[in-house]
Amino acid sequence: MAAGAQEVVDDQLVVNGEIPIVTEAPAPDYASALGTIRSGWTFRSEDTQMMQADDFDNPGMLGVEAARAAFNSEMGTGGESCASCHDDPESLSTVRGTYPKWDEEHGTVQTVEMQVQECQTERMGMEEPYGYNSTDMINMVALLSSVARGTPVNVAIDGPAEATWKQGEEMYYTRYGQLELSCANCHEDNYDNMIRADHLSQGQINAFPAYRLKDAALVSVQNRFRGCIRDTMGETFAVGSPEFVALELYVASRGNGLSVEGPSVRN
Numbered sequence: 001m002a003a004g005a006q007e008v009v010d011d012q013l014v015v016n017g018e019i020p021i022v023t024e025a026p027a028p029d030y031a032s033a034l035g036t037i038r039s040g041w042t043f044r045s046e047d048t049q050m051m052q053a054d055d056f057d058n059p060g061m062l063g064v065e066a067a068r069a070a071f072n073s074e075m076g077t078g079g080e081s082c083a084s085c086h087d088d089p090e091s092l093s094t095v096r097g098t099y100p101k102w103d104e105e106h107g108t109v110q111t112v113e114m115q116v117q118e119c120q121t122e123r124m125g126m127e128e129p130y131g132y133n134s135t136d137m138i139n140m141v142a143l144l145s146s147v148a149r150g151t152p153v154n155v156a157i158d159g160p161a162e163a164t165w166k167q168g169e170e171m172y173y174t175r176y177g178q179l180e181l182s183c184a185n186c187h188e189d190n191y192d193n194m195i196r197a198d199h200l201s202q203g204q205i206n207a208f209p210a211y212r213l214k215d216a217a218l219v220s221v222q223n224r225f226r227g228c229i230r231d232t233m234g235e236t237f238a239v240g241s242p243e244f245v246a247l248e249l250y251v252a253s254r255g256n257g258l259s260v261e262g263p264s265v266r267n
Protein backbone atom coordinates (compact mmCIF):
# COMPACT_ATOMS: atom_id res chain seq x y z
CA MET A 1 0.00 0.00 0.00
CA ALA A 2 1.33 3.42 -0.94
CA ALA A 3 2.36 5.93 1.70
CA GLY A 4 -0.56 7.97 2.93
CA ALA A 5 -3.20 5.39 2.10
CA GLN A 6 -5.51 4.75 4.98
CA GLU A 7 -5.61 1.36 6.57
CA VAL A 8 -8.78 -0.65 6.15
CA VAL A 9 -9.46 -1.87 9.65
CA ASP A 10 -12.71 -3.71 9.16
CA ASP A 11 -12.89 -5.34 5.76
CA GLN A 12 -16.40 -6.73 6.13
CA LEU A 13 -19.39 -4.72 4.96
CA VAL A 14 -22.70 -5.76 6.49
CA VAL A 15 -25.39 -3.17 5.81
CA ASN A 16 -27.68 -2.44 8.77
CA GLY A 17 -26.19 -5.44 10.50
CA GLU A 18 -28.23 -7.74 8.23
CA ILE A 19 -27.21 -7.53 4.57
CA PRO A 20 -23.77 -9.08 3.98
CA ILE A 21 -22.01 -7.56 0.97
CA VAL A 22 -19.43 -9.45 -1.08
CA THR A 23 -16.69 -6.86 -1.59
CA GLU A 24 -14.02 -9.23 -2.93
CA ALA A 25 -14.38 -12.16 -5.31
CA PRO A 26 -12.36 -14.14 -7.84
CA ALA A 27 -12.12 -12.25 -11.13
CA PRO A 28 -14.07 -13.56 -14.08
CA ASP A 29 -11.86 -15.01 -16.90
CA TYR A 30 -12.10 -11.93 -19.08
CA ALA A 31 -10.86 -9.75 -16.19
CA SER A 32 -8.15 -12.17 -15.05
CA ALA A 33 -5.58 -9.34 -15.02
CA LEU A 34 -7.23 -8.30 -11.74
CA GLY A 35 -6.89 -11.67 -10.00
CA THR A 36 -9.36 -10.60 -7.35
CA ILE A 37 -12.15 -8.15 -8.05
CA ARG A 38 -12.72 -5.63 -5.29
CA SER A 39 -15.50 -3.18 -4.63
CA GLY A 40 -14.52 0.48 -4.45
CA TRP A 41 -15.63 0.26 -0.82
CA THR A 42 -12.45 -1.65 0.06
CA PHE A 43 -10.34 1.32 -1.07
CA ARG A 44 -12.07 3.98 1.01
CA SER A 45 -11.17 5.33 4.43
CA GLU A 46 -12.76 3.76 7.46
CA ASP A 47 -14.97 6.83 8.08
CA THR A 48 -16.40 6.67 4.58
CA GLN A 49 -16.81 2.92 4.81
CA MET A 50 -18.74 3.21 8.05
CA MET A 51 -21.25 5.64 6.53
CA GLN A 52 -22.33 2.93 4.14
CA ALA A 53 -22.86 0.33 6.83
CA ASP A 54 -25.94 1.99 8.28
CA ASP A 55 -28.81 3.52 6.31
CA PHE A 56 -29.19 6.28 8.91
CA ASP A 57 -25.63 7.41 8.21
CA ASN A 58 -25.81 7.00 4.43
CA PRO A 59 -26.83 10.33 2.84
CA GLY A 60 -27.69 8.47 -0.38
CA MET A 61 -30.71 6.99 1.38
CA LEU A 62 -32.46 10.37 1.22
CA GLY A 63 -32.59 9.95 -2.56
CA VAL A 64 -33.94 6.44 -2.07
CA GLU A 65 -36.76 7.73 0.15
CA ALA A 66 -37.65 10.42 -2.41
CA ALA A 67 -37.84 7.78 -5.13
CA ARG A 68 -39.99 5.51 -2.98
CA ALA A 69 -42.54 8.32 -2.76
CA ALA A 70 -42.30 8.90 -6.52
CA PHE A 71 -42.76 5.16 -7.15
CA ASN A 72 -46.17 5.40 -5.49
CA SER A 73 -47.18 8.69 -7.16
CA GLU A 74 -49.27 9.05 -10.32
CA MET A 75 -47.35 10.26 -13.35
CA GLY A 76 -48.24 10.56 -17.00
CA THR A 77 -51.63 10.54 -18.67
CA GLY A 78 -53.00 7.19 -17.50
CA GLY A 79 -53.18 8.13 -13.82
CA GLU A 80 -50.83 5.29 -12.99
CA SER A 81 -47.85 5.02 -10.69
CA CYS A 82 -44.99 2.58 -10.96
CA ALA A 83 -46.73 0.72 -8.13
CA SER A 84 -49.84 0.22 -10.29
CA CYS A 85 -47.93 -2.39 -12.27
CA HIS A 86 -44.97 -3.30 -10.07
CA ASP A 87 -46.51 -3.46 -6.55
CA ASP A 88 -43.41 -2.35 -4.72
CA PRO A 89 -39.74 -1.66 -5.53
CA GLU A 90 -38.79 -4.94 -3.82
CA SER A 91 -40.53 -6.80 -6.68
CA LEU A 92 -37.81 -5.36 -8.95
CA SER A 93 -34.90 -6.57 -6.81
CA THR A 94 -33.34 -8.64 -9.63
CA VAL A 95 -32.96 -5.63 -11.91
CA ARG A 96 -29.89 -3.79 -10.64
CA GLY A 97 -27.59 -6.82 -10.67
CA THR A 98 -28.56 -7.97 -14.16
CA TYR A 99 -28.56 -4.68 -16.09
CA PRO A 100 -27.40 -3.47 -18.59
CA LYS A 101 -29.33 -6.21 -20.35
CA TRP A 102 -30.38 -7.13 -23.87
CA ASP A 103 -33.95 -6.04 -24.64
CA GLU A 104 -35.53 -8.21 -27.28
CA GLU A 105 -38.33 -5.83 -28.17
CA HIS A 106 -36.03 -2.89 -28.86
CA GLY A 107 -33.13 -4.94 -30.17
CA THR A 108 -30.62 -3.17 -27.98
CA VAL A 109 -28.83 -3.38 -24.66
CA GLN A 110 -30.68 -1.33 -22.06
CA THR A 111 -29.51 0.25 -18.85
CA VAL A 112 -31.84 0.60 -15.85
CA GLU A 113 -32.35 4.24 -16.82
CA MET A 114 -33.47 3.29 -20.34
CA GLN A 115 -35.89 0.72 -18.91
CA VAL A 116 -37.44 3.31 -16.59
CA GLN A 117 -37.80 5.75 -19.50
CA GLU A 118 -39.39 2.96 -21.56
CA CYS A 119 -42.05 2.36 -18.90
CA GLN A 120 -42.69 6.10 -18.62
CA THR A 121 -43.07 6.81 -22.33
CA GLU A 122 -44.54 3.55 -23.63
CA ARG A 123 -46.65 2.46 -20.67
CA MET A 124 -47.50 5.60 -18.70
CA GLY A 125 -47.96 8.09 -21.53
CA MET A 126 -45.34 10.49 -20.21
CA GLU A 127 -44.17 12.85 -22.92
CA GLU A 128 -41.22 13.96 -20.84
CA PRO A 129 -39.77 10.96 -19.04
CA TYR A 130 -37.16 11.45 -16.34
CA GLY A 131 -34.00 12.85 -17.92
CA TYR A 132 -31.28 10.22 -18.17
CA ASN A 133 -29.09 12.00 -15.66
CA SER A 134 -31.76 13.89 -13.71
CA THR A 135 -31.98 13.76 -9.94
CA ASP A 136 -35.34 11.96 -10.19
CA MET A 137 -33.72 9.26 -12.33
CA ILE A 138 -30.63 8.87 -10.16
CA ASN A 139 -32.88 8.56 -7.12
CA MET A 140 -35.01 5.91 -8.88
CA VAL A 141 -31.91 3.89 -9.78
CA ALA A 142 -30.71 4.29 -6.18
CA LEU A 143 -34.04 2.87 -5.00
CA LEU A 144 -33.77 -0.11 -7.36
CA SER A 145 -30.18 -0.64 -6.15
CA SER A 146 -31.09 -0.40 -2.50
CA VAL A 147 -33.66 -3.20 -2.77
CA ALA A 148 -31.05 -5.32 -4.58
CA ARG A 149 -28.24 -4.88 -2.07
CA GLY A 150 -26.49 -8.16 -1.36
CA THR A 151 -27.62 -9.82 -4.60
CA PRO A 152 -24.86 -10.77 -7.02
CA VAL A 153 -23.87 -8.66 -9.99
CA ASN A 154 -24.47 -11.05 -12.88
CA VAL A 155 -24.77 -9.34 -16.24
CA ALA A 156 -24.97 -11.48 -19.37
CA ILE A 157 -22.25 -10.80 -21.91
CA ASP A 158 -22.95 -13.47 -24.48
CA GLY A 159 -25.69 -14.03 -27.04
CA PRO A 160 -27.18 -10.85 -28.44
CA ALA A 161 -25.32 -8.68 -25.90
CA GLU A 162 -21.88 -9.86 -27.04
CA ALA A 163 -21.25 -7.25 -29.75
CA THR A 164 -22.08 -4.42 -27.32
CA TRP A 165 -19.87 -5.98 -24.66
CA LYS A 166 -16.96 -6.21 -27.12
CA GLN A 167 -17.44 -2.56 -28.03
CA GLY A 168 -17.26 -1.69 -24.34
CA GLU A 169 -14.15 -3.80 -23.86
CA GLU A 170 -12.42 -2.00 -26.70
CA MET A 171 -13.33 1.35 -25.19
CA TYR A 172 -11.93 0.27 -21.83
CA TYR A 173 -8.49 -0.22 -23.37
CA THR A 174 -8.60 2.89 -25.61
CA ARG A 175 -6.40 5.80 -24.54
CA TYR A 176 -8.34 9.02 -24.15
CA GLY A 177 -7.46 12.69 -23.96
CA GLN A 178 -4.27 14.67 -23.94
CA LEU A 179 -2.97 12.41 -21.17
CA GLU A 180 -3.53 9.38 -23.42
CA LEU A 181 -4.81 7.21 -20.61
CA SER A 182 -7.23 4.30 -20.88
CA CYS A 183 -9.56 3.14 -18.12
CA ALA A 184 -7.24 0.13 -17.79
CA ASN A 185 -4.13 2.29 -17.32
CA CYS A 186 -5.59 3.57 -14.07
CA HIS A 187 -8.07 0.96 -12.86
CA GLU A 188 -6.34 -2.25 -13.98
CA ASP A 189 -2.62 -1.39 -14.03
CA ASN A 190 -2.53 0.99 -11.06
CA TYR A 191 -5.31 0.20 -8.64
CA ASP A 192 -4.21 0.36 -5.00
CA ASN A 193 -1.75 3.15 -5.88
CA MET A 194 -2.27 6.77 -4.92
CA ILE A 195 -3.10 9.29 -7.62
CA ARG A 196 -2.86 12.77 -6.20
CA ALA A 197 -4.88 12.43 -2.95
CA ASP A 198 -6.96 9.49 -4.19
CA HIS A 199 -6.55 5.80 -3.46
CA LEU A 200 -7.18 4.30 -6.90
CA SER A 201 -9.77 1.55 -7.03
CA GLN A 202 -10.60 -0.93 -9.78
CA GLY A 203 -13.34 1.40 -11.01
CA GLN A 204 -16.14 -1.09 -10.33
CA ILE A 205 -19.78 0.00 -10.69
CA ASN A 206 -21.53 -2.47 -8.40
CA ALA A 207 -21.89 0.32 -5.83
CA PHE A 208 -23.64 2.91 -8.00
CA PRO A 209 -25.31 5.30 -7.71
CA ALA A 210 -22.65 6.62 -5.34
CA TYR A 211 -23.15 9.48 -2.93
CA ARG A 212 -20.05 11.62 -3.38
CA LEU A 213 -19.17 13.59 -0.30
CA LYS A 214 -17.21 15.99 -2.49
CA ASP A 215 -20.32 16.85 -4.53
CA ALA A 216 -22.82 16.26 -1.70
CA ALA A 217 -24.96 14.41 -4.25
CA LEU A 218 -25.69 11.00 -5.73
CA VAL A 219 -23.74 10.38 -8.93
CA SER A 220 -24.75 7.96 -11.70
CA VAL A 221 -22.45 5.40 -13.31
CA GLN A 222 -22.15 7.26 -16.57
CA ASN A 223 -21.59 10.61 -14.90
CA ARG A 224 -18.64 9.01 -13.15
CA PHE A 225 -17.35 7.74 -16.53
CA ARG A 226 -17.69 11.27 -17.87
CA GLY A 227 -15.69 12.68 -14.97
CA CYS A 228 -12.91 10.12 -15.43
CA ILE A 229 -12.59 10.83 -19.16
CA ARG A 230 -12.62 14.55 -18.46
CA ASP A 231 -9.73 14.01 -16.06
CA THR A 232 -7.69 12.68 -18.98
CA MET A 233 -8.41 16.03 -20.65
CA GLY A 234 -10.40 14.19 -23.27
CA GLU A 235 -13.68 14.74 -25.12
CA THR A 236 -16.28 12.65 -23.38
CA PHE A 237 -19.31 10.81 -24.67
CA ALA A 238 -22.80 11.90 -23.69
CA VAL A 239 -24.54 10.26 -20.77
CA GLY A 240 -27.01 7.78 -22.30
CA SER A 241 -25.03 7.47 -25.56
CA PRO A 242 -24.62 4.02 -27.16
CA GLU A 243 -20.89 4.24 -26.40
CA PHE A 244 -21.44 4.73 -22.69
CA VAL A 245 -24.10 1.99 -22.60
CA ALA A 246 -21.53 -0.39 -24.10
CA LEU A 247 -18.86 0.73 -21.65
CA GLU A 248 -21.30 0.31 -18.77
CA LEU A 249 -22.10 -3.27 -19.79
CA TYR A 250 -18.41 -4.11 -20.02
CA VAL A 251 -17.46 -2.46 -16.72
CA ALA A 252 -20.47 -4.07 -14.99
CA SER A 253 -19.30 -7.48 -16.20
CA ARG A 254 -15.89 -6.93 -14.60
CA GLY A 255 -17.80 -6.93 -11.32
CA ASN A 256 -19.72 -10.16 -11.92
CA GLY A 257 -19.51 -11.92 -8.54
CA LEU A 258 -19.48 -8.81 -6.33
CA SER A 259 -22.69 -7.72 -4.59
CA VAL A 260 -24.96 -4.88 -5.60
CA GLU A 261 -24.07 -2.21 -3.07
CA GLY A 262 -25.69 1.08 -4.10
CA PRO A 263 -26.33 3.64 -2.98
CA SER A 264 -22.76 3.75 -1.74
CA VAL A 265 -20.74 6.52 -0.13
CA ARG A 266 -17.56 7.76 -1.77
CA ASN A 267 -15.24 10.70 -1.28
Ligand code: HEC
Binds near residue numbers: 092094095103124144
Ligand atom coordinates in the same frame (compact mmCIF):
# COMPACT_ATOMS: atom_id res chain seq x y z
C1 HEC B 1 -48.66 0.03 -17.12
C2 HEC B 1 -47.76 -0.86 -16.41
C3 HEC B 1 -46.39 -0.35 -16.02
C4 HEC B 1 -46.09 0.80 -15.33
C5 HEC B 1 -47.03 1.87 -14.84
C6 HEC B 1 -44.67 0.75 -15.10
N1 HEC B 1 -44.15 -0.37 -15.65
FE1 HEC B 1 -42.22 -0.96 -15.49
N2 HEC B 1 -42.66 -2.62 -16.61
C7 HEC B 1 -43.89 -2.95 -17.10
C8 HEC B 1 -43.78 -4.16 -17.91
C9 HEC B 1 -44.91 -4.85 -18.66
C10 HEC B 1 -42.42 -4.54 -17.86
C11 HEC B 1 -41.74 -5.73 -18.55
C12 HEC B 1 -41.28 -5.25 -19.89
C13 HEC B 1 -40.03 -5.87 -20.37
O1 HEC B 1 -39.60 -6.88 -19.83
O2 HEC B 1 -39.43 -5.29 -21.30
C14 HEC B 1 -41.75 -3.55 -17.03
C15 HEC B 1 -40.41 -3.61 -16.70
C16 HEC B 1 -39.78 -2.78 -15.79
C17 HEC B 1 -38.44 -2.94 -15.31
C18 HEC B 1 -37.49 -4.08 -15.69
C19 HEC B 1 -37.91 -5.34 -15.00
C20 HEC B 1 -37.00 -6.51 -15.28
O3 HEC B 1 -37.15 -7.52 -14.57
O4 HEC B 1 -36.16 -6.45 -16.18
C21 HEC B 1 -38.18 -1.90 -14.46
C22 HEC B 1 -36.89 -1.63 -13.73
C23 HEC B 1 -39.38 -1.09 -14.42
N3 HEC B 1 -40.32 -1.65 -15.23
C24 HEC B 1 -39.49 0.06 -13.68
C25 HEC B 1 -40.63 0.86 -13.67
C26 HEC B 1 -40.71 2.12 -12.98
C27 HEC B 1 -39.60 2.73 -12.13
C28 HEC B 1 -41.95 2.62 -13.22
C29 HEC B 1 -42.50 3.97 -12.80
C30 HEC B 1 -41.74 5.12 -13.27
C31 HEC B 1 -42.64 1.64 -14.05
N4 HEC B 1 -41.80 0.61 -14.31
C32 HEC B 1 -43.95 1.75 -14.46
C33 HEC B 1 -45.05 -2.28 -16.86
C34 HEC B 1 -45.16 -1.08 -16.21
Ligand code: HEC
Binds near residue numbers: 210
Ligand atom coordinates in the same frame (compact mmCIF):
# COMPACT_ATOMS: atom_id res chain seq x y z
C1 HEC C 1 -6.10 9.11 -14.64
C2 HEC C 1 -6.61 7.92 -14.01
C3 HEC C 1 -8.03 7.50 -14.35
C4 HEC C 1 -8.51 7.11 -15.57
C5 HEC C 1 -7.81 7.09 -16.91
C6 HEC C 1 -9.87 6.67 -15.32
N1 HEC C 1 -10.18 6.80 -14.00
FE1 HEC C 1 -11.86 6.18 -13.08
N2 HEC C 1 -11.21 6.94 -11.31
C7 HEC C 1 -10.01 7.56 -11.11
C8 HEC C 1 -9.92 8.02 -9.74
C9 HEC C 1 -8.75 8.76 -9.11
C10 HEC C 1 -11.13 7.66 -9.12
C11 HEC C 1 -11.54 7.90 -7.65
C12 HEC C 1 -10.92 6.86 -6.78
C13 HEC C 1 -11.41 5.47 -7.14
O1 HEC C 1 -12.56 5.11 -6.77
O2 HEC C 1 -10.69 4.74 -7.84
C14 HEC C 1 -11.91 6.96 -10.13
C15 HEC C 1 -13.13 6.37 -9.91
C16 HEC C 1 -13.84 5.63 -10.82
C17 HEC C 1 -15.06 4.92 -10.53
C18 HEC C 1 -15.79 4.89 -9.19
C19 HEC C 1 -15.51 3.61 -8.44
C20 HEC C 1 -16.20 3.56 -7.11
O3 HEC C 1 -16.31 2.46 -6.54
O4 HEC C 1 -16.63 4.59 -6.59
C21 HEC C 1 -15.44 4.31 -11.70
C22 HEC C 1 -16.68 3.47 -11.91
C23 HEC C 1 -14.45 4.64 -12.71
N3 HEC C 1 -13.49 5.43 -12.14
C24 HEC C 1 -14.50 4.19 -14.02
C25 HEC C 1 -13.60 4.60 -15.01
C26 HEC C 1 -13.72 4.26 -16.41
C27 HEC C 1 -14.81 3.40 -17.02
C28 HEC C 1 -12.67 4.84 -17.06
C29 HEC C 1 -12.39 4.88 -18.54
C30 HEC C 1 -13.36 5.60 -19.35
C31 HEC C 1 -11.89 5.51 -16.04
N4 HEC C 1 -12.47 5.36 -14.83
C32 HEC C 1 -10.69 6.17 -16.29
C33 HEC C 1 -9.00 7.70 -12.04
C34 HEC C 1 -9.09 7.34 -13.38
